Amino acid sequence: MNIIEVNASRRYDIFVEEGLLNRAGAYCAQVLRGKKVLLLTDETVGALYLNTVKQSLEASGFEVNPYTVAVGEDSKSTATYLQVVSYLAENHFTRSDAIVALGGGVVGDLGGFCAATYLRGIGFVQIPTTLLACVDSSVGGKTAVNLPEGKNLLGSFYQPWLVLCDPTALQTLPSEIYADGMAEVIKYGMIRDRTLFEALERGELTDTEIICRCVAIKRDIVEQDERDTGYRQLLNFGHTVGHAVEKCSDFSISHGSAVAIGMAVLTRALSAMGKTPAEECERLLALLAACGLPTTCDIAPQALYEVALSDKKRANDTLALITVPVIGEGGIETIAVTELARYIEMGAVK
Ligand SMILES: NC(=O)c1ccc[n+]([C@@H]2O[C@H](COP(=O)([O-])OP(=O)(O)OC[C@H]3O[C@@H](n4cnc5c(N)ncnc54)[C@H](O)[C@@H]3O)[C@@H](O)[C@H]2O)c1
Structure with a gap:
């Protein structure tokens, strides 16, 4: 059993072990006060794993109310949020009751925000079932839903009571969704852990080992900057350009x-500027490709930086750009927002 302790505004444990879905009830019983649980999931995950988790919770004495939302980002909406919290109210959930979010980042973010706000905060357990949710969204307490004006605009920091990762659940993930999570895994190696990056190159890690190493890195970063005021921005490596790629492609690029394209663009730029050796850049591009991830796209650099700048200009004239001159040693550079154009121009493949 792997246990990763998180000392944030609420202390909690992340358990990583094969077969944990079958034992979820016993773990929840150790941290939840009440007996009533909303088991939130989406249609795909529900069809695969809802019964297993429900039976385990019931065997530990919980009264389980399953709640299934549609698959996909559209469920991170204010409409779905209101439906879920209304359901909690109609069914007389009290402050000692809890939400257990079983699914990917969509269900985790939605469930976390419902738990954070219903009755000003009820119990919350995450059972992540995508690689991305295991290594990223279930750790660190960011919860949110989207507004028509943009992603994650309505949210709060709300740490869970418990996180249960069962790596066997990843076996049913479609390969492209698994690859999406690998982009974040590679990001952790790039920003903080060269030995992780090299082990990924050699393809020698199990999912359990990958999850444990990534979660430990995210935990260390979150513990130092829980509310994302500085150091936590390291986790945004590849994301400034990545968000622009997503938007310019009308979200047809996952x-x-x-993020893979964003990391590749920045690192190629750094290499062209002589700030990182060409071999370091080549290793990143090769690992991304080996994991089934793209390193280029055919969006014009001009379009990319216009979208990226329109995002960033609102704050002030500078932005924090995460760069990795040496694999495993990410840093935060403050640059003029206009300077981002040069990075994108130099890092894009013509
Ligand atoms: N809170 C954070 O810190 C944080 C960090 C990163 C991303 N996010 C958010 O996470 C969301 C993306 O998360 P995601 O990539 O997990 O997407 P997702 O939750 O939409 O899951 C992706 C797809 O995989 C399916 N799925 C999930 N588990 C499965 C399994 N075990 N087997 C088969 N299919 C399965 C889902 O039904 C869905 O179709 C975004 O909304 C993003 O904003 C949040």
């Missing part, structure tokens, strides 16, 4: 692929 988040993971967009």
Whole structure:
């Protein structure tokens, strides 16, 4: 059993072990006070794993109310949010009751925000079932839904009571969704852990090992900057350009692929500027490709930086750009927003 302890505004444990879905009830019983649980999932994950988790919770004495939302980002909406919290109210959930979110980042972010706001905060357990959710969204307490004006605009920091990762659940993931998660895994190696990056190159890690190493890195970063005021921005490596790629493609390029392209663009730029050796850049491009991720796209650099700048200009004239001159040693550079254009121009493949 792997246990990763998180000391944030709420202390909690992340358990990583094969077969954990079958034992979810016993773990929840150790941290939840009430007996009532909303088991939130989406249609795909529900069809695969809802019964297993429900039976385990019931065997530990919980009264389980399953709640299934549609698959996909559209469920991270204010409409779905209101439906879920209304359901909690109609069914007389009290402050000692809880939401258990079983699914990917969509269900986790939605469930977390419902738990954070219903009755000003009820119990919350994450059971992530995508690689991205295991290594990223279930750790660190960011919860949110989207507004028509943009992603994650309505949210809060709300740490879970418990996170249960069962790597066997990843076996049913479609390969492109697994690859999306690998973009974040490679990001962790790039920003903080050269030995992780090299082990990924050799393809020698199990999913359990990958999850444990990535979660430990994210935990260390979150513990130092829980509310994302500085150091936590390291986790945004590849994301400034990545978000622009997602938007310019009208979200036809997935988040993971967009982050992969974002990391590749920045690192090629750094290499062209002589700030990182060409071999370091080549290793990143090769690992991304080996994991089924793209390193280029055919969006014009001009379009990319216009979208990226329109995002960033609102704050002020500078932005924090995460760069990795040496694999495993990411840093935060403050650059003029207009300078981003040069990075994108130099890093894009003509
Ligand atoms: N809170 C954070 O810190 C944070 C960090 C990164 C991303 N996010 C958010 O996470 C969301 C993306 O998460 P995601 O990539 O997990 O997407 P997702 O939740 O939409 O899951 C992707 C797809 O995989 C399916 N799926 C999930 N688990 C499965 C399994 N075990 N077997 C088969 N299919 C399965 C889902 O039904 C869905 O179709 C975005 O909304 C993003 O904003 C949040």
